[in-house]
Amino acid sequence: MAILAVASVDTAWLPPAERFDFWQDLVARESAAARISTAHAGDFAASARAVDLGVVRLGAWRYPSLELARTPRLIRSSDPELYQLVLPLNGHGVVSQQRRSGRLGPSGFAFIDTVRPHGSRQVPDRAADRLETLTVLVPHRALPLPPRRAAALLAAKVPADTGMGALLATFLRRLVAHPEQYDASDAPRLDRIALDLIAGTLARHLEAERELPVEVRVTGLRARVEAWIREHLADPGLTPTVVAEAHHISLRALHRLFDDTGTSVAALIRTARLDGCFRDLADPGLRHLAVHQVAARWGFRDRAHFSRAFRAAYGFSPREHRARSIRT
Numbered sequence: 001m002a003i004l005a006v007a008s009v010d011t012a013w014l015p016p017a018e019r020f021d022f023w024q025d026l027v028a029r030e031s032a033a034a035r036i037s038t039a040h041a042g043d044f045a046a047s048a049r050a051v052d053l054g055v056v057r058l059g060a061w062r063y064p065s066l067e068l069a070r071t072p073r074l075i076r077s078s079d080p081e082l083y084q085l086v087l088p089l090n091g092h093g094v095v096s097q098q099r100r101s102g103r104l105g106p107s108g109f110a111f112i113d114t115v116r117p118h119g120s121r122q123v124p125d126r127a128a129d130r131l132e133t134l135t136v137l138v139p140h141r142a143l144p145l146p147p148r149r150a151a152a153l154l155a156a157k158v159p160a161d162t163g164m165g166a167l168l169a170t171f172l173r174r175l176v177a178h179p180e181q182y183d184a185s186d187a188p189r190l191d192r193i194a195l196d197l198i199a200g201t202l203a204r205h206l207e208a209e210r211e212l213p214v215e216v217r218v219t220g221l222r223a224r225v226e227a228w229i230r231e232h233l234a235d236p237g238l239t240p241t242v243v244a245e246a247h248h249i250s251l252r253a254l255h256r257l258f259d260d261t262g263t264s265v266a267a268l269i270r271t272a273r274l275d276g277c278f279r280d281l282a283d284p285g286l287r288h289l290a291v292h293q294v295a296a297r298w299g300f301r302d303r304a305h306f307s308r309a310f311r312a313a314y315g316f317s318p319r320e321h322r323a324r325s326i327r328t
Contacts, residue, residue: 005184006052007049011047016043024036033078040064052187055142061131061133082137083143086112087110097113097117102157106161111154136198143195225265277306280294
């Protein structure tokens, strides 16, 4: 099985004197050319991972403190016409563009346009630490927001710990951390989901959701519904009706929302619960719990119903699965 297109690099494989120049070239290739300065240029210990979904490109970066500036001269020499979302996973700093400044930190995305001059400065919370940052690159043409609307976000902090921003951050972090979990054939669908979540997050921040295409709004709502379901799986009373009421839509509208996904809301709930039980039954740290207690953790009240559903899904009983996991 072919996995997603992933490229990983680490300056540790290079002589210390060559590491910083290599890093600057890497930033220019994977993002946009910029002038970078750092107190660690003599031995720049850094690493990066890039995941290419087709339109959207994700990056996970680890590096010491630095300052970055994209100048008019560099823009004239290399203009990829990209929007960039930057999410620091630790540390703090500041980003500036269009005479605006915004804070950099783990609680929010910074929104940048590579066509316009901008700069940033980042430092870790502790001097010995390396910064970790997640970046997302989206071509101008692919973002379904009017340019004037996108311009209002430059250097702004878009929350990544609540609402749509939290969904987007969770989706991107998992994708970058575990690309091996996805087949290369999944890339177009992941690309579409990423684009729609990005557009939905930015539009929600701007209170401009009505300006998005219908299909983008649908994907955003579906993502919110799926996240809400995952958070409430332990509730044995979780049903499609409860889900619809929680999102202030009719049951019929909820079912239509999932028409083109190949699954129903009830099946989504059941599958997510069974997957949770499957993982927990194989977890050595949870062997003190009886099988029915594990099932109850995921919303299954009826032991017989749980056993039948588990066997139908996996071809063996919950007890057999736990016994196999212990042996291996």
